[in-house]
Each structure stands twice: as structure tokens, then as C-alpha cells.
Amino acid sequence: xxxxxxxxxxxxxxxxxxxxxxxxxxxxxxxxxxxxxxxxxxxxxxxxxxxxxxxxxxxxxxxxxxxxxxxxxxxxxxxxxxxxxxxxxxxxxxxxxxxxxxxxxxxxxxxxxxxxxxxxxxxxxxxxxxxxxxxxxxxxxxxxxxxxxxxxxxxxxxxxxxxxxxxxxxxxxxxxxxxxxxxxxxxxxxxxxxxxxxxxxxxxxxxxxxxxxxxxxxxxx
Amino acid sequence: xxxxxxxxxxxxxxxxxxxxxxxxxxxxxxxxxxxxxxxxxxxxxxxxxxxxxxxxxxxxxxxxxxxxxxxxxxxxxxxxxxxxxxxxxxxxxxxxxxxxxxxxxxxxxxxxxxxxxxxxxxxxxxxxxxxxxxxxxxxxxxxxxxxxxxxxxxxxxxxxxxxxxxxxxxxxxxxxxxxxxxxxxxxxxxxxxxxxxxxxxxxxxxxxxxxxxxxxxxxxxxxxxxxxxxxxxxxxxxxxxxxxxxxxxxxxxxxxxxxxxxxxxxxxxxxxxxxxxxxxxxxxxxxxxxxxxxxx
Numbered sequence: 001x002x003x004x005x006x007x008x009x010x011x012x013x014x015x016x017x018x019x020x021x022x023x024x025x026x027x028x029x030x031x032x033x034x035x036x037x038x039x040x041x042x043x044x045x046x047x048x049x050x051x052x053x054x055x056x057x058x059x060x061x062x063x064x065x066x067x068x069x070x071x072x073x074x075x076x077x078x079x080x081x082x083x084x085x086x087x088x089x090x091x092x093x094x095x096x097x098x099x100x101x102x103x104x105x106x107x108x109x110x111x112x113x114x115x116x117x118x119x120x121x122x123x124x125x126x127x128x129x130x131x132x133x134x135x136x137x138x139x140x141x142x143x144x145x146x147x148x149x150x151x152x153x154x155x156x157x158x159x160x161x162x163x164x165x166x167x168x169x170x171x172x173x174x175x176x177x178x179x180x181x182x183x184x185x186x187x188x189x190x191x192x193x194x195x196x197x198x199x200x201x202x203x204x205x206x207x208x209x210x211x212x213x214x215x216x217x218x219x220x221x
Numbered sequence: 222x223x224x225x226x227x228x229x230x231x232x233x234x235x236x237x238x239x240x241x242x243x244x245x246x247x248x249x250x251x252x253x254x255x256x257x258x259x260x261x262x263x264x265x266x267x268x269x270x271x272x273x274x275x276x277x278x279x280x281x282x283x284x285x286x287x288x289x290x291x292x293x294x295x296x297x298x299x300x301x302x303x304x305x306x307x308x309x310x311x312x313x314x315x316x317x318x319x320x321x322x323x324x325x326x327x328x329x330x331x332x333x334x335x336x337x338x339x340x341x342x343x344x345x346x347x348x349x350x351x352x353x354x355x356x357x358x359x360x361x362x363x364x365x366x367x368x369x370x371x372x373x374x375x376x377x378x379x380x381x382x383x384x385x386x387x388x389x390x391x392x393x394x395x396x397x398x399x400x401x402x403x404x405x406x407x408x409x410x411x412x413x414x415x416x417x418x419x420x421x422x423x424x425x426x427x428x429x430x431x432x433x434x435x436x437x438x439x440x441x442x443x444x445x446x447x448x449x450x451x452x453x454x455x456x457x458x459x460x461x462x463x464x465x466x467x468x469x470x471x472x473x474x475x476x477x478x479x480x481x482x483x484x485x486x487x488x489x490x491x492x493x494x495x496x497x498x499x500x501x502x503x504x505x506x507x508x509x510x511x512x513x514x515x516x517x
Contacts, residue, residue, distance in 0.1 A: 049429065071434070078431030089426040093238070102427070105231060106224045106436040114227075150430075 001027050001158065001189055002048060007057035009043055009214075017043035019214040021057070025207070027157070028186040032200050033193040035211035041193040042086070044211065045162050048191070049083060050074035062157065079107060082151030084161040084180075088143050090135040096122060096146045097131040103150040121153035122146070125179060141172060148176075152183045159183055161192045165199060173199050224436060235440035236447060239416045247448060250412050254452030255459070257401050257408075258498055262460035262490050264397040269481060269489075271390040279354045280311075284375040286348045286364045300369045301348045307363050309356025317346045347374075357381075405498075406505040409449060413441050413509025438510045445506030446499060453498025457491040464490065 002025040009018040018040045025031055033041045046052045047059055050066050059066045061077050069077075082103075090099050100118035109117070122131050125145040130138060135146060144164065151159055161180055165173035177192065177199060184190040194200065200208075208219045225232075240247050286304065288297055297315055305313040316324075321344035326333040336343075348370075352360045357377065365373050417424060427437050468483045480486075 051429070075428065075431045075433060078429065081431070083429060085429070089422070089429065091423045091426060103430050105228050106432045108223045109227070111227050111230075154430075 001025050001029075002059075002061050004047075004054075004059045005057050007047065007054040007059050009040075009047060009052055010055045016214055018047070018211075018216075021216055023209065023216070023218065025189060025191070027189055028184065029189050030181060030184050030203075030206040031189065031191040031209060032203065032206055033191065033209045033211060034195065034197050034200070036195055039211040040214045040216075041195075041211050042162055043214075044209075044216075045160055045191070045193060048158075048160065049081065050077055079154075080157045082154050082156035082159040084144075084147045084151045084159070084164055086162040086166060088147040090143055090146055090150075092136045093134065095132050095134055096127060096138065096142075096149070099135055099146055100150045100153050103154050107154060117153045117155070118149070121149035124152070124182075125149045140167065144176065145179075148179060157188060159188060159190045161190070163193055163195070165194050165196050170199070225439070228436075232440050232443055236443040239420065239440060239444045240448070242419050243415060246415065247412065250408055251448050251451045251455070253408060254405055254449055254498070255455030257404050258453055258456035258494050259459045261397060261401040261497070262456055262494050263463070264394055265493065266460065266464065266486065266490065268390055268394040269486065271386070273481060275386060275390070280351070282354045282357070282376075283349055283351045284357075284361055284364065284373055285316075286350055286367070286370045286373050287345055288347065288369060289371050290345070292369055296369060297346070297348070300367065304348060304350055304364055304367060307360060309353045309360040311351040311353060313351070314349045315346065316349050318342050318344050321346065402501060405449065405452075405501045406508055409445050409502065409505030410509035412448065413445050413506050416441055416444060417509070441510055442503065442506040445509065446502035449498045449502030449505065450495060453495040456498070457494040460490045460494065461487045 002023060004021050004023045007018060007021040008016070010016050021044065033044060035041050043052065047054060047066065048061055050061075050069065053066065053068055062080055064073060064077055066074070066077070091102060094102070097115075097118055100121055101114050104114045104117060119128070119131065122128050125148050127142060127145050127149065130142060130146075135143060138146065148161075148164075151161075159180065164176050164180060168176060173196060177194075180190055180192060200206070204221050206221060208221065210217045210219070286300075288300065292300070301313040301315050304310060319342065322336065322342050325344065326336060329335065350360070350364060357375075361373055361375050361377070364370055424437055464483065464487050468480065471480075
């Protein structure tokens with residue numbers, strides 16, 4: 001599903017974000033990308049999302065090359081991804097429901113079907129009662145759940161969550177990780193970045209990619 | 222395509238939101254576009270009337286060929302027929318001495334008394350040749366070289382001026398259309414760019430979610446078309462008012478002015494200006510949208 005061969009990423013300011021990355025992530029896997037702040041976790045997600053191109057090496061997502069792909073091809077790949085951004089990237093001035101539907105509008109679904117999927121996703125994240133609230137009036141935690149609902153309502157093959165436990169206390173962080181894991185199935189891979197390794201130390205049936213100074217180590221449990 | 226059809230309501234709502242987001246600026250843009258299109262309407266109307274005037278003057282363009290005095294009447298008729306068959310000649314007609322005198326009396330009016338001082342009619346018969354202005358030079362040459370014609374009196378200066386006026390009106394029309402087109406495109410593309418800038422976070426999120434560029438851009442195209450169309454409607458209404466007012470005041474005062482039928486002109490303008498505004502809106506929006514294309 002995601003295969004990289006000797007991928008390196010150097011930013012225009014010469015910062016070497018990733019060095020010789022070799023990964024092979026398969027469908028239905030649960031993957032944790034861990035490492036301290038600035039280690040390269042988000043850079044790795046950016047590569048998978050096509051927000052950055054590898055400086056060297058090759059990277060393919062869903063069998064399609066990311067290297068210097070045209071924007072149209074990158075967006076096609078993104079349509080199969082459900083991203084949960086660190087800063088959520090919800091669209092202000094819209095309700096939770098509208099935000100969730102926004103992620104599906106260009107996927108060819110009928111309006112009624114879109115609305116049903118969005119309502120179901122909001123119900124799964126426990127926000128049915130806030131579906132008509134504008135997102136700027138939601139709490140931090142509620143906004144995060146809307147972002148998760150937007151990601152999963154699209155029924156993606158890959159869910160990417162960037163630091164979803166970032167500002168949460170232990171209980172809420174465990175809840176969010178549990179919620180994200182609940183969307184994993186044989187067709188849906190979930191990749192979560194986190195620097196809070198204590199939250200996942202007992203995790204089994206998962207792949208752990210530890211990033212440090214741009215280099216990775218992979219452990220499968 | 223399916224996504225587009227399913228989202229028509231969304232696009233219209235988005236378009237309304239984009240307009241509301243910068244309402245005052247958009248209102249002024251609509252008024253500005255309306256005024257520019259109004260000026261275009263004035264030029265088109267002026268060109269239309271000018272063209273009619275030129276056509277009318279063209280139809281009146283004539284040169285006069287004078288016969289040898291000893292030419293018999295039948296030969297004069299044959300000569301007129303011969304000239305009428307030349308390229309660039311619309312028609313010919315023999316004007317005899319009496320008619321020539323009557324015409325001069327009409328021109329002189331009260332001063333025609335001066336003609337009574339002559340014992341005999343001082344005017345000569347001639348062949349009046351209505352010509353096509355564009356073929357003026359060749360017609361004059363051909364008539365001059367025709368046996369039986371002694372000399373040709375032409376009003377070349379007047380005819381050349383008519384040609385110049387026609388040319389100038391056409392150039393002015395083209396310049397005005399170009400000016401209106403370019404100005405509207407620039408105003409509109411800036412309007413669209415402003416809208417894109419105001420919504421850059423939303424656009425960026427949509428891109429990250431994989432939205433196609435056309436899906437992101439369509440509400441902006443719709444906005445551009447809507448705003449320019451409003452400008453076009455304002456211009457059409459204004460020009461209709463102007464035409465009505467002008468016909469009421471000028472029509473009676475200058476009866477010889479070859480004005481088109483009022484209703485026809487108003488119908489033409491109220492159809493053309495919104496149609497032009499639609500086209501300008503579409504292309505201006507695309508021009509403005511080019512700033513968000515090809516970025517991941």
C-alpha cells in the first residue's frame with residue numbers, strides 16, 4: 001500500500017528531514033509513527049499525502065508513484081486518504097455536518113447518501129448533538145472529533161492522524177486512539193503519529209516506526 | 222461531472238458566501254462593471270447609428286458626367302446605359318437642363334431670383350451617376366474615359382470624408398470593445414483573486430482532502446459570472462433609459478438623422494450587453510482562477 005525505497009527529504013532551506021527511509025505498509029495495518037518533536041514524523045506524513053516530494057528515492061502510495069506526480073494524480077491519491085490534521089483544518093463558518101460533508105462532496109456520492117454517511121460518522125465520534133453547531137463554537141476536543149468524522153466518513157483506505165493525542169490528558173488521549181483504531185479493518189490502514197510513547201507501550205498487533213533525526217527503525221509486534 | 226450535478230446547490234450557496242464575504246467591494250465592482258458595459262453600449266449604439274448614416278450617405282454618393290453639347294438625345298440615353306453597366310455604379314439617370322435649373326432654384330431658395338438675370342437656361346444636362354464609394358476612383362476614371370463624356374464633376378472630398386468617418390467609427394468601436402474587455406477581465410480577475418485570498422485556508426484544506434481544481438474553482442467562476450451579469454443588467458437598463466431619453470429629445474429635433482427603430486435598438490442592447498457580460502464573466506473568472514491552478 002505504501003512502499004518507499006531509500007527515500008530522503010531535504011527541504012529547500014537544506015534541512016534534512018528524512019534519510020534513507022524504507023517502509024512497506026500493508027492494507028489493514030495499524031501503524032504508529034513515534035519520535036520526539038522535530039524528528040521527522042510529520043515530514044513522513046507529508047510525503048505520504050503528497051504535500052512534499054522525496055528528494056531522492058522512490059515512494060508509492062496505493063501503487064501510484066508520488067515522485068514528481070502531477071497535482072491531479074496527487075489529489076486522486078488523497079481522495080482515498082482520510083487525514084486528521086494536527087490543527088484539524090476545519091472550515092470556519094460551517095457546521096460540523098457541513099465540514100464532514102465537505103470531505104465527500106467531490107467523491108461522486110449522492111447528496112442524500114453524503115448526508116447519511118456524515119451523520120453516521122458524527123454519531124460514531126459522539127457528536128450527533130453538535131452536528132448543526134458551527135465549528136468555531138466547538139471545544140478543542142469536539143473539533144478534533146469533527147476532524148476524525150470528516151476523515152472516516154469518506155470511507156478511506158488509509159487514515160492518517162497527525163499527533164491526535166497532542167494536547168490531550170491521558171484518558172482523552174486513550175479514548176481518541178481507541179476511536180481511531182476502531183476504524184481499522186482489513187481494508188483500512190490507520191497511521192498515527194505521536195510523541196507520547198507511553199500511551200502505546202502495551203499495544204500489540206501494530207507496527208511501530210520510530211523516527212529519530214530523520215532515520216527510522218521499524219518494529220512489528 | 223456527477224459530483225458537479227450533485228453539488229449545484231452547494232456551488233450556489235458557496236457563490237453567495239463568497240460575495241457576502243467581501244460585499245462592499247463586490248457591490249462597487251458590479252457598479253464599475255455596469256458603468257464600463259454601459260460605455261460599451263453607448264459606443265455600440267453610436268456605431269450602429271453611425272453605420273446607418275454612412276450607409277445612407279454612401280447611397281447618396283454620386284458623380285456627374287457632362288456630355289458634349291452636340292450629343293444627340295438618343296446617344297445620351299445610350300451613354301447612361303453604358304455607364305450604368307460599369308463596375309461600382311449603382312444607377313444612372315439623365316438630368317436635363319430644366320431639371321438642373323429647378324434643382325439649383327431649390328438649393329438657392331429665395332436667392333433663386335438671381336437666375337432670372339439669365340436670358341437662357343445656363344445649366345447643362347448631365348448624367349447623374351450613383352456610385353459605390355469604395356469603387357469611387359475606378360468609376361471616375363472609367364467615366365472620364367468614356368467617349369461622349371467631356372468632363373466629370375465629383376465630390377471626391379466629401380466622399381473621402383465619408384470613408385474616413387466610416388473607418389474612424391469602426392476603429393473607435395474596436396478600441397472601445399478591447400478597452401471594455403480588458404478592463405472587465407482585469408477587474409473581475411482581481412475580484413476572484415481577492416475571493417481566493419479570503420478563502421485560502423478553505424481552498425488549501427479542500428486540496429489536502431483531494432478535491433479537484435475544477436470543484437474548488439467552480440464557485441468562483443459562478444461568482445464572477447453572477448457579478449458581471451449583474452453589471453450587464455445594470456448597463457442594459459441604463460442604456461435602455463438613455464436610448465428612450467435620446468429618442469424623445471433628438472428624434473424630433475433632427476429628423477434627417479437615420480435612427481434605427483427605438484424598440485429594435487433597445488432589444489438589441491438588452492440582449493447583447495448581458496450576453497457580453499456573461500462571456501466576460503466566464504473568461505475573467507478563469508483568468509483569475511489561473512492563480513490557484515497547478516499547485517498541490
